[in-house]
Amino acid sequence: MKQINKFSMSIPSKSANEAFARVTVAAFAAQLDPTLEEISDIKTAVSEAVTNCIVHAYPDSIGTIYITGEIIEDNVVKLKIRDRGCGIENVKQAMEPLFTTGGTERAGLGFAVMQSFMDYVRVSSKKGKGTSVILKKKISDK
Amino acid sequence: MKINSTGEVLTVYLEGEIDHHSAKSIREEIDTAVEFNMPSLLILDFSGVTFMDSSGIGLVMGRFKTLQKSGAKLNLSNLPPNIYKVMKLAGIDRLANIDKGA
Ligand SMILES: Nc1ncnc2c1ncn2[C@@H]1O[C@H](COP(=O)(O)OP(=O)(O)OP(=O)(O)O)[C@@H](O)[C@H]1O
Ligand SMILES: [Mg+2]
Numbered sequence: 001m002k003q004i005n006k007f008s009m010s011i012p013s014k015s016a017n018e019a020f021a022r023v024t025v026a027a028f029a030a031q032l033d034p035t036l037e038e039i040s041d042i043k044t045a046v047s048e049a050v051t052n053c054i055v056h057a058y059p060d061s062i063g064t065i066y067i068t069g070e071i072i073e074d075n076v077v078k079l080k081i082r083d084r085g086c087g088i089e090n091v092k093q094a095m096e097p098l099f100t101t102g103g104t105e106r107a108g109l110g111f112a113v114m115q116s117f118m119d120y121v122r123v124s125s126k127k128g129k130g131t132s133v134i135l136k137k138k139i140s141d142k
Numbered sequence: 143m144k145i146n147s148t149g150e151v152l153t154v155y156l157e158g159e160i161d162h163h164s165a166k167s168i169r170e171e172i173d174t175a176v177e178f179n180m181p182s183l184l185i186l187d188f189s190g191v192t193f194m195d196s197s198g199i200g201l202v203m204g205r206f207k208t209l210q211k212s213g214a215k216l217n218l219s220n221l222p223p224n225i226y227k228v229m230k231l232a233g234i235d236r237l238a239n240i241d242k243g244a
Contacts, residue, residue, distance in 0.1 A: 019161065040224040
């Protein structure tokens with residue numbers, strides 16, 4: 001896959017960085033001239049993945065969240081959100097809509113939102129090692 | 143955040159971005175107002191909301207459950223298109239009355 005542009009950043013898992021992360025990714029994706037809806041979809045998906053690192057991966061400590069973005073062929077933005085937190089025992093179960101370990105204030109819909117708003121979602125995780133989420137979205141030709 | 147109570151109806155005008163970072167204080171403000179006013183209808187007005195992710199869904203579902211205990215109803219009004227898209231995905235339209243913004 002030809003890489004046309006890229007960025008990477010790492011941020012501490014503080015909730016104030018949720019907005020920072022999604023706005024930064026949106027600014028990166030802006031070079032593909034996305035519609036307002038496409039930008040909103042990307043921001044929402046990134047917010048889900050980053051929030052999961054903060055809430056689930058590092059529940060009682062501040063860890064590091066690693067985010068990379070690439071622009072690849074065919075107007076596709078590819079993002080990776082990775083943590084070195086607690087990991088997910090059963091990824092398939094975690095991705096089921098409404099599944100949550102987060103108690104009553106969480107809907108269990110973060111992965112469902114990512115899947116609905118992006119074209120590609122892949123989650124790999126190892127218990128005790130961390131989780132990585134890869135997201136891709138093709139930006140429409142105008 | 144503006145809150146308006148007229149007897150049975152409590153209206154909360156949400157503002158800005160609803161994510162995990164902001165949800166806690168929004169939740170506390172809504173819950174305090176609900177406990178104090180004991181409305182039979184809570185209207186959450188989203189016209190001033192610019193961003194919402196699944197933390198907002200959790201917020202709405204949580205309020206729905208508390209209202210349900212006292213038999214009160216929930217309305218979501220003036221949803222911008224991006225917010226409506228998230229609510230729709232979550233099936234919130236089966237729990238609460240939703241009206242989209244203009
Ligand atoms: N980065 C992560 N590290 C560890 N566990 C995770 C991670 N991301 C998700 N999970 C697990 O997967 C479950 C489902 O995640 P999802 O985002 O779909 O729902 P949620 O975060 O529980 O609720 P919501 O996103 O609706 O607020 C989480 O409850 C958690 O158990
Ligand atoms: Mg989540």
